[in-house]
Amino acid sequence: MDILKFGGTSVANAQNIKLVIDILKNKKNKLVVVVSAFSGVTDLLIQAAQKAAALDNDYKVCLQQVNQKHSNAISELINKNHQETVFDLINIQTSQLRTLLDGCYLVGELSLRTSDAIVCYGELLSSLIVAEAINQEIGNTSFKDSRSLIITDDSFGKASVDFEATNQRIAAFFDENKSQIVVFPGFIASDSKGQTTTLGRGGSDYTAAIIANGANAEILEIWTDVSGIYTANPRVVKQAKPIDYISYQEAMELSHFGAKVLYAPTIQPVLKSNIPIIIKNSFEPEAKGTYISRQTISNGNPVKGITHIDKITLLTLEGSGLIGVSGSSKRLFEVLSNENINVIFITQASSEHSICVGILNDNADAAKIAIDKAFSLEISQGRIDPCIVEKGLCIIAIVGERMKNHQGLSGKMFSTLGKNNVNIRAIAQGASERNISAVINEKDVKKALNTLHERFFEDNTRQLNLFVMGVGNVGEKFINQINQQKKFLRDNLKINIRVIAISNSKKMHFDEDGIDLKDWKTTLKNSSDANTEKFISNTKAFNLRNSIFVDITANKSVSETYNQFLMQNIAVVTCNKIACSSDFENYSNLKNLSRKYNTPFLFETNVGAGLPIIDTLKNLIASGDKVHKIQAVLSGSLNFIFNNFNENSTFHDVVKEAGVLGFTEPDPKIDLSGVDVMRKILILIRESGYQMELNDITNESFMPESCLETNNNDDFFASLKAKASHFENIYKEANDKDCRLKYVAQFENGKASVGLQFIPKDHPFYNLEGKDNIVLFFTNRYLDQPLLIKGAGAGAEVTASGIFADVIRIGNN
Incomplete structure (x- = not known):
């Protein structure tokens, strides 16, 4: 038996559901299909419930949108002679949903129990429709409500599974069920009293794993909209690529630290039964995907992936009153546990002077109040400081099963971040050495992920991001030389140059993905008006790794901006002689800033054009x-x-x-x-x-x-x-x-x-x-x-080549 779970994007509309059916047609084993809610439906249900509880009549609009999504799917998927039967099934469910929402509106309240009862309809409605569509195309298909098999406690919102009772029910069901395909709604379950519970956002993956474990399946396939688990988030790191093979433990680490393609609890049930998981792409079914099992196949790289968690708050409890006092950590974690606050990150100084934990931003205010209250005596006596709260942070982590066998990975990670001026607020590494985690400023996450991915996965290819001011005679030659040599630099020096911005005295243009240099003049001509202050602010705001400001002007005001770039870890390459021949104090300051922030400041072309x-x-x-x-x-x-x-x-x-x-x-x-x-x-x-x-x-x-x-x-x-x-x-x-x-x-x-x-x-x-x-x-x-x-000490071509040489020096550094 194979278990296949299809996510919200895979069943977002009739067209996508037809792709799902095509995938099922190529399967030979008995199949269990677990279905998420149609894309966007769960959010609509949550909005409807919140509006109803807030006495906002617009909850009916949300309900109408939910109904419309499912009506459209039925109309496009189901044969006309059978549509009425399916509409009747759906209408029964939506009528119950409407009653629940009306009740919230009448009492002006939304409990976790009622919320679970409402949001469950996303999966119920989608799975009923998908089951009918599969039966129509393939036949011998039945529907089974997961609530009758998966038993949990009554922790509404994110219930814990009673595996003993659940496994017994699953095994008994499949002993009797004769259908070739059985469709289950994901995400939902019930407690021992039969009340609807949910398994947490992303819980459809978990549902599939629970059924796979109970039915002793051969494989669990998670079908989504990406071709596996990637080396980093492909939406943030364009060069990220799918990981072919990964261990359960590596997958758990990556999913815990934000790899959203797999819900973290999914792995635990199949890990016990040694059931492999494969992550596949519904829209590219021929793609290999990621195979997850007990074994990890190494390609020589000890790091398997880089991931992150956004919207983190760092809580720090410190003071002399913690030193040598047993139970301080226990008290802190009990406080957070009592507030139902999940701790994502922990680090403690060896001096015992401080304890640092990372939690989600949403819990920060409640956590501070609770901690300060619990330690109020020590705070009043001055032995412990009030809890320090730092928001606007994120956690980044490198993950790999074989990292423990390789020396120097921490050094590579932190030096790589340091070279790009990414400040590290806290560090943690587990005894298993499967991950190294660091807390950084949220604004630096994109640069950090790309920098680390470049360091560990891109064959040491270094991407340089250029912001070029002054594309006149020399500047034009410089741009043309880059365009001519891009392939050579990539193949031979492992340097990938992208021009992100160009400007002359009249126009400027920015493109975060890199400007197409084949027709850059036309692009610039049709761009926004030049503005030096905006050019500088945009360059800093992009916050790209290995950024280089290239000044090909003879402008005094431009030369006076170098300090702003150097302090932001943006290298400066210039043929403009004004800065280095200005007051010695300014010259010396620029050199000191370059050393302080480890930021290159190169001006070879100030003397002798391209001569060294x-x-x-x-x-x-x-x-x-x-x-x-x-x-x-x-x-x-x-x-x-x-x-x-x-x-x-x-x-x-x-x-x-x-x-x-x-x-x-x-x-x-x-x-x-x-x-x-x-x-x-x-x-x-x-x-x-x-x-x-x-x-x-x-x-x-x-x-x-x-x-x-x-x-x-x-x-x-x-x-x-x-x-x-x-x-x-x-x-x-x-x-x-x-x-x-x-x-x-x-x-x-x-x-x-x-x-x-x-x-x-x-x-x-x-x-x-x-x-x-x-x-x-x-x-x-x-x-x-x-x-x-x-x-030769003059001329646009040789001057441009000198500027180019400085850029390459930075790439080779």
Whole structure:
């Protein structure tokens, strides 16, 4: 005999019930079919009862909706020549239901006993209809009211089963019953007096297990709307996948900690009889599902699943009055038991100074009142503090039968959460070591589950979630490079990059599932207006794991937001030089925040675009070397300009060309004034371990004051034409000395300067071509021959590649 239970979604409507019948047609053994209420009906019945007790006449509306759902199913499922008989059966039940609701309305009261009597009609009505539909299609089908077989105590709302009496009745029934298929309503039972009781929400699974145990069935199949128990909640963790095999104990742990696909008490009856359970999908019957038995088949991963319980309150009882006092824990748990409050989570400090328990939010207020009352004497004497209540929490747990045989799992779990700034409020691990549980803030649950799933189940693939501000020339190249390299990174570096947000000066767009980069420009064009504050607040509110804010602007106000991201454990990657060349106090604060929150703050492209200048410098300092002197050509744009400026071209035309090629900043005065180079050398000085401000650097400008005082680009370029002879004279002087013009930055003996220099042929800078940069580091280890870094230091493509490299550094960390 096989037991098949079909959940509410599996019998939500006539179409779904037809799928159930198709599943039954392929079965050969004698079948027991346990049916839940139609989807949504139990909630409607609860609402109707509550409204009736509150003297709200709208309970009749709820009742009408219940009737309509079942009438529609009958009309679509049952042959017309037999519909009248089925409607008569249903009308008898709904008439009794109406009488109960009218009674609640008249007395203005709803007891647990009456509530059970009302909500039972969800399963009664659905099972009667399903039984008739199966009999019509397959034949030899009968209906049996579970209340006549399953006997419980009179704890209405969630009754306890009398298994001895129940098993006797079930065995006797099946000894006499000759039907090929028997349909039972799930969830409902009766006490020894024949009064209707219920087994708790999700109790239809339990009903099926009880019958399987009593009838000594071969297998229990739980048919639902998902293809088994998943490694995590697939609605929260998109990468979650079904678990093929799992032990009873693992399934119990997962269901206890919130895996809603299986009602926790279901396992106990079949565990005793060693009856396997299989979780199947009514809408994908060919899917393998999850097989639950005494044995667990390992795939090498000791962790079988990750789960959580929402809406948890943490109660903490602490004080010196607990230390060495026997019975304190007993008193606490007795108080909660007397209030019928279920304790989900327990932890106690080894010092005995505090006891911490987790309960559902709904019970928090009653629990505090009861605990403070029970310990009132100790509280009044100051030996114990009043009960501390912390709401807005949840419990996350990793579960696996073989976890006890593997070292370091706790470390992996907690370090993974810590790296993503998920604060842990309490920790518990049972002696069986089948689960490790932690209490965290409810707002972090999605990030925590995804982070842990990535760590334990995704072949060490790390997902990076990018929030990109500034998708102009460089930004466009950056997005295109990501799109081009996504598959390579996933296959070779185990990095999965998703762009969650993009913004330019006019528009911004967010997509939590990742923006399709094939047509991102059109997407952005049709999106909402850009708003920096909203962009920041949305980025923080998404609270995604491995979040990275990418600043590809030259905007001062944007650079002033980095601290907000770093404090929220959102990494910052930027080519914007303003933050790191701002006041030393701000620069130092950003670096400290990065260390404090273990959040990457990377700005390789601040100097040398895609050249590994800052990274090389960091490695020198980290390995104990010390920088004494720096000489550098740090402006690719100025190097391009002076390499192309000659007697055949005007200074104006060359600067214009550099802007078109993307070598200069949007405001070319930033490059030509020397400010950009000052910022770059300042950043190198600071990264070398020295404290310096921007105004400490001497700027030997070659630009006429009248050019620098212009207010817009048009006036600036006009001034370049007006001062053409000034630039021609500079070029002529260099040419007469057989030198080349290079804009050089220097640091030595605590002093720094930038300015245009005449470079002779024997100097390393003389042959620096195109838009190249060059940096010479003179250090303890590189005294006579400096460490030299040289290469393209300007251009949208190389700058974008430098930003991309910083993102990959984070992915590899």
